[in-house]
Amino acid sequence: MRFFSDNAAAAHPRVIDAIAASNRVSTAYDGDDYSARLDRAFSDVFETEVRALWVTTGTAANCLALAAMCPPFGAILCHKDAHIENDEAGAPGFFSGGAKLMLVDGPGAKVTPDALAAACDRVRKDVHQVQPAALSITNATEYGLAYSVAEVGALGEVARSRSLAFHMDGARFANAIVSTGASPADVTWRAGVEALSFGFVKNGGLNAEALVLFNSKLADEIAVRRKRAGHLLSKGRMLAAQILAMLDGDLWLDNARAANAAAQSLAQAAPGRLVYPVEANELFLKVSAEEAAALRGQGFDFYDWGVGEIRLVTSWDQQGAEVDRLATAIAAL
Amino acid sequence: MRFFSDNAAAAHPRVIDAIAASNRVSTAYDGDDYSARLDRAFSDVFETEVRALWVTTGTAANCLALAAMCPPFGAILCHKDAHIENDEAGAPGFFSGGAKLMLVDGPGAKVTPDALAAACDRVRKDVHQVQPAALSITNATEYGLAYSVAEVGALGEVARSRSLAFHMDGARFANAIVSTGASPADVTWRAGVEALSFGFVKNGGLNAEALVLFNSKLADEIAVRRKRAGHLLSKGRMLAAQILAMLDGDLWLDNARAANAAAQSLAQAAPGRLVYPVEANELFLKVSAEEAAALRGQGFDFYDWGVGEIRLVTSWDQQGAEVDRLATAIAAL
Amino acid sequence: MRFFSDNAAAAHPRVIDAIAASNRVSTAYDGDDYSARLDRAFSDVFETEVRALWVTTGTAANCLALAAMCPPFGAILCHKDAHIENDEAGAPGFFSGGAKLMLVDGPGAKVTPDALAAACDRVRKDVHQVQPAALSITNATEYGLAYSVAEVGALGEVARSRSLAFHMDGARFANAIVSTGASPADVTWRAGVEALSFGFVKNGGLNAEALVLFNSKLADEIAVRRKRAGHLLSKGRMLAAQILAMLDGDLWLDNARAANAAAQSLAQAAPGRLVYPVEANELFLKVSAEEAAALRGQGFDFYDWGVGEIRLVTSWDQQGAEVDRLATAIAAL
Amino acid sequence: MRFFSDNAAAAHPRVIDAIAASNRVSTAYDGDDYSARLDRAFSDVFETEVRALWVTTGTAANCLALAAMCPPFGAILCHKDAHIENDEAGAPGFFSGGAKLMLVDGPGAKVTPDALAAACDRVRKDVHQVQPAALSITNATEYGLAYSVAEVGALGEVARSRSLAFHMDGARFANAIVSTGASPADVTWRAGVEALSFGFVKNGGLNAEALVLFNSKLADEIAVRRKRAGHLLSKGRMLAAQILAMLDGDLWLDNARAANAAAQSLAQAAPGRLVYPVEANELFLKVSAEEAAALRGQGFDFYDWGVGEIRLVTSWDQQGAEVDRLATAIAAL
Incomplete structure (x- = not known):
């Protein structure tokens, strides 16, 4: 009886059906109708115009976003227990070209505004130290805690005041939303989040995750980075179809x-x-x-x-x- | 009527079935029974012990292999019309940490031994010029030509004598094998090839390619690089299942x-x-x-x-x- | 009798004297008075406000500039005989995080507007091909030719119209200026050049080159990249002192x-x-x-x-x- | 009165003289007689055959060595107060292509064998976590403590048993040697150190540091990396001359x-x-x-x-x- 991880769960039958149903679309990469519907579908979920790109893993979603949000010579602030620090084999360094993860502590793998500000303050403002450029939090956290809207908003305030880009790793975003009852919009872009790795694989998807960009200026660059990282599948329609099936009927x-x-x-x-x-x-x-x-x-x-x-x-x-x-x-x- | 590319073809029904059938295996990443059978299955095809890793794209297969076969400060020799040069968005540079593609010319996108040797000879043996470290050929080529066993063997000889690692991009390996009637073993490792990107997606697969390593010492490093590049899918079983379905019954x-x-x-x-x-x-x-x-x-x-x-x-x-x-x-x- | 390269020439006695004279300034890195005078000195030479940073090699000057002018996923257009292509050991790929050199041909190692435009036109505007992002020319060229003001201006026009950043490798900038009689301003920023690697080492300097930034927005990032590349010398005063000695009295x-x-x-x-x-x-x-x-x-x-x-x-x-x-x-x- | 750092001290007059005296050697890069004498000079200091390369900064020495000693997907263990962590602008990540610094704590910026082993033990042996590949210590430490021969040897033992390459940042190596009276050989290669950044700039040099390689197999790769990083000065003779002057007569x-x-x-x-x-x-x-x-x-x-x-x-x-x-x-x- 499997309680070791949700990442090994089955895909939902409707997801499997959607893959089969999308099999005969003769358009390559993300030129198909399924992929074309993603922006609209996520814009509806988030009550604002967003850009959404499919990828196959959370690591790819996180690190493609972070590479576009942090220069190679910058630092990404995250919790010391964050997935990007502990379980992605150094992918943030690889995708970004050497950016540094700057770690903050706090109970339950939650980043707090005070810890974030303190971490920034510890950095001298000179060329000898890597300067903070981005913040990444995980929601729900690696210890299963969900951020409240107020908590994310407070972090967004610090991010804004420190000129940090703000990314949310939502490998278990659905579980967090259900837990808090927050609206997807409130706990993300209204609170300052610019990019969300929206997880489906742990929640009934087969191998499709979405990278949702509230800062739509990031989208074109990330589309290039996705191809360059070998993550542009030629039959991407079946990733889009999965995601649409997951969104359909909630x-x-x-x-x-x-x-x-x-x-x-x-x-x-x-x-x-x-x-x-x-x-x-x-x-x-x-x-x-x-x-x-x-x-x-x-x-x-x-x-x-x-x-x-x-x-x-x-x-x-x-x-x-x-x-x-x-x-x-x-x-x- | 689609004649623009095989990369948008449908997946074969047996591939779709295999995905559905593998859905209830509760083991993550490549720890499942399907993934475990790949080494054996490809060892049978190639009549020698090989290591085989699934990935989702040819770009990932090519560039994970090349990154392990060429240092960041080395050069990868390939044809000027090669896919890795023209259609992978600079992925070889990204995965390898900056290695250079060194281009050779020749009709039909084929690399010839003479062109290969001449390209090597043009490089001064000093620290100012990037030194050749690997060779990558595409079989069938980007112009639909299949290498004969003798042709690959002659390239293998040059590679050996120049200490070049030897990679084959087999996005259309199946078409080449059918065309020449060569045995998979003869046209790869017996001719000096150390790593093969064995394509399935253009040939009835959905989104699974295999990276077949005749030089098995590369396998552990590439497994790490695969994770680091966000290419280790948590439900990788369904990639393995596709590949096994493609190999099954030829x-x-x-x-x-x-x-x-x-x-x-x-x-x-x-x-x-x-x-x-x-x-x-x-x-x-x-x-x-x-x-x-x-x-x-x-x-x-x-x-x-x-x-x-x-x-x-x-x-x-x-x-x-x-x-x-x-x-x-x-x-x- | 040495005619193999000017890079092995002696340093001018006034340069050696300047190093000795600057030895007792107790300020580290580029915090000293000599370094502080560089911006002014080069602004005078170029008749506009510039930022200038010392480095020790032309490779460092070229590649620090190019890394700030071209994203890792972009291409730098240059002549096939350019120093950055042939004699910098792949440094552009290293500094930029994997950018591609896209080569153009032409007599005497000169880039022509037509060749530049044609090279851009050969690139499909999609995510599969690396998109041109910067142009780098060498003046005087690797074959000892000097660009006229009109020639640089014509390239600048193409660069502007194609949204290419424009860099000049001036390892022998002094020889070009003397040869054409052009004003330094006319042949650089007035013609569209945004960054110039201004060489001194081949021309009487000991080990100081200047990176002159007409686009001053690049300066802060490059200062960070310089440190990160190990090129921020603690006694940088002696680099600045050399350069000032070279500029002094022309x-x-x-x-x-x-x-x-x-x-x-x-x-x-x-x-x-x-x-x-x-x-x-x-x-x-x-x-x-x-x-x-x-x-x-x-x-x-x-x-x-x-x-x-x-x-x-x-x-x-x-x-x-x-x-x-x-x-x-x-x-x- | 300057007590803020030794990195802004004057160069010793004999160093300045050596630069002036080497000015007329017409050989470029490291092809000159001064550079040729470095291997011998350091072999004498360390009582074994070594390879020695000049560079201009400690950051370059440290990070060129570490890039050759740790793969891009590996981790470098160091103290949380180490210079490479705090004062090199992320250079280890840049030179290595994204390797991770894995931090250990301990009083006085000293790494202890127990802390080192514990840090290694915290890492799961799987592809999801970055695996330790190298150890770097600073001697004298960032808090001015000198390692004893026994202390380095104990770390060397752990490094050997964990298959970690072992690097010493000796920005103040001279001060440590004087302090402990240890022989240079005993506190380095006899204790397991494979590469030493031997600092001169803080100790009377002008802008020359030496990278001393006890593991001589690293030398050729590092020579390539040095050029690729823009650190191969064309008049390198004057770096070698400085170092020889510093070694001369102790x-x-x-x-x-x-x-x-x-x-x-x-x-x-x-x-x-x-x-x-x-x-x-x-x-x-x-x-x-x-x-x-x-x-x-x-x-x-x-x-x-x-x-x-x-x-x-x-x-x-x-x-x-x-x-x-x-x-x-x-x-x-």
Whole structure:
């Protein structure tokens, strides 16, 4: 029973169907009708005119955006536990041509305005030190916390005052939206975010992510960078078709709701063990090595997270019975 | 009627089925059983132990390989009409960290041993000039010619004697194999090729290409570079499943046979117009602007190729009636 | 007797004196009074407000400028015989993060407006091909020709109309100015040039070149890139002091006049052998292998330049007797 | 009175003389007799065969070495206060093509074997995390501490066992050698160091540093990288001549002795204020803002170092009277 990550979940049947249905469009790259509909579809979601580009991975979405938002000689401020710092194999440095990740700390992998400002203040304004140029936050965070509109807005204020471009890694954006009830517009561009990596793969997509650009001036450059990075698929129609299927009828929200609900079920079984509040589809629990072994013995698959902690991730396709069994098993520890 | 490129052809139904069938494997990245079978499957095709990695585009396959085969301060020798020079948006420079493409000329986009040796000889052996480090050829070439085993072997000899790594861009490898009847082993590693970008997308795949490494020492580094370039898909199983479906029962050869046969039909209708022999699934025809307009007027879609020439590309899914109609139309010009 | 290159000439005694005289300034990097005077000094030479940065090599000057003038995904148009293409070890690719050199041909290493426009026109306006972003010309050229004001202006027009940044590699700028009598302003910014690598090392400097920025918006970024490339010397005062010594009393023009005059003396001895007109301090002569050997036998040191040609370069410090002896020897061949 | 940095000190008169004396050598780049003598001269200092290359800055020396010692996708372990992390404008990322600095902590900017091993252990051995590839330490450290032979050896052991290349930034190597009395060989290659940035500029040189390669296999690649980075000066003879002058008669040790002695004089005046032991030519003192202002009021120039601390750096050319006045002033606070 898979609780180690949502990135291995199945694609939703409607996504698979959309791929099959788009198979006979004889137009290459992103010249097809599906791709052409993305800008409109995301503009509707975000209540403003946006540009949207498909890519196949969150790493590509994040780093293509960051490369366009930060010069090679600049720094990208992010949390020390950020995915771009820990799990992208140095991709930000590769895509940007050597930009530096400048790390800030804070509970739950959240960047706070004070920590951000302090990090900027630590840099001397001279040519010897790499100057901050961009901010990247993850929403929901790597510890499953969702930023409130006010929190993002406060960061946007600091970014503006420091002339930092502002990127959001939304690998689990859907889970954050469902959790807070914030409108997609409020928690992004209205709060100062200029580019969003909008994740679908963990949430029922197969291999399509969207890079949504509120600062549309970034789009043309990123389209070039996408090709140059080998990320312009010749049958890109099937990436666009997936995304449209996920947006259609708010499937993306339904799926996130399912995953979040599963996480809540588990959270309720483990009130004393929670390391962080459960605001999306990830749980971090205080569980001893013996207890972890016991859970694994019952067929549950998950990651240890340091000493005495485990991480559980629920998915849109998680079956209720599995979740119930795990909840019961945890409660019984 | 699409004759502008095979890159917009449909995916084969068995490929679509394979994607759907692999949807419930709960293992991320390339940890799944499908991915695990690639090494074996390609080792069988090539009659030797190889390592094989999936990627989503030919550009990624080419440039990940070249980045591992050429240092940032080295040069990659290729034909001036090579895809890596003309159609990858500078990706070789990006992936390699600034390596130089050193161009050689020759009819039909073929690199000859003499041209290769001469290009190497033009370089002074000092630190002021970029030194040759790798050779990349395209088979079938950008003008639809297939290298013979002897031709590749002769290039392999030069490469060996000059200490050049040797890469083959096989975006249309299947068409070349069908055309020459050469064994995959003879025209690659037995002739000195160390890495092959084995194309499937133009030949019935959806979005999976294979990077086949005869020099298996390259594999671990390329796996890291793949992740770092954002090309490690979390549901990579569906790329592996596609490739396995293409190899299964030699679907890749059947599809290439169909595309090549369609090209031969067209060639027979235009004997006096052929710019190059038709050895794969591309035709370059001498056709005036008026004639081209007339063909387009009948619903045929293709590219002009300089002044007074057009390019036609046939695909595995080209319907016989379409091909016949085009053949008739050309003959009637 | 050294005729192989001016880059090995002595530094002028006033330059050496200036280094010694600046030794006791206790300010690091470019914070000293000498460095502070550069902007003013070059603004006087060029009759407009410029920013000027010292560096130690022409390669650094060229490539720092080009990196700021061309994005990593763009192309720099230059002559196929340009120093940046042939003799900088791929430095443009390194500094720019992978930009491509797009080569144009033309006699005497001169770029012509037609060749420039044609090269731009060959590029499809799509994301698959690297788009032209900058132009770099060398004045005097690698074959010792000097651009007229009108020639540079015509290139500037094309550059403007194509949105190309415009850089001039002036490793032998002094020789070109002396040769044409053009004003430094006319042949640079008034003709559209935005950045000039102003060479001193071949002309009596020891190890200081100036990067003169007519587009002053480039200056701050280049200052950062200079540090990042390890080119911000802590005792930069001695670079600035050299340059000021070269500008003082027009020593740079006097030295170039001496070198050009030596070249003219040689040219007059070899009227039938000249491959190009002699407009600066380089001569390319048709000389057989036997004749070249005979000259070398008399103690003259120079490079062969392909088959049946040799290159001679005169220097500011060339002694009249040496030049006379060589002129006599050539005439006697 | 300059106590803010030794990097602004004068060049030693013998260095200036050496530059003037080498002015008439008509050989370019590093083809001259001075450059040719460097390998031998450093082989004598280090009691083994080494290769030595001149460069003009410590940043260039450090980053050329690190680029050859760490792949673009690897990590360089260093102290969080290391010069390469804080004061080189991201040059390690630029030269290496995007390698990551992985920071370790420890008092006095010293890397300890335990901290090094722990940092390595924190990295998962998979393609998602950047893998450690090199270690760089600074000796003397950025806080003026000198590594003992045993300390370097212990780090060398960890490096060997973890397959890390091992680089030493010796911007103040001379001061460290004088301080510990260790032999240059013992504290470098015999302890596992493969490349040393051997600093001269802070110690009486004008603008020449040496990159000393105990692992001579690195030399040819670094020579290419040096040219490619614009660091191959055409009159490199004058860099070599400087270095030879510094080595001649152990001038480098004499100068360091003078600077260290000046630091000891100051240390004795401020026993209760020392933040770190004074082992080279840097002092970090607890001094209030008012006290700092008082010292500045007397004409002493130095940097604040965080709140309530100042940094003083002595130089080879510091006059005894200046040092005595500062010592008196500190004692009188």
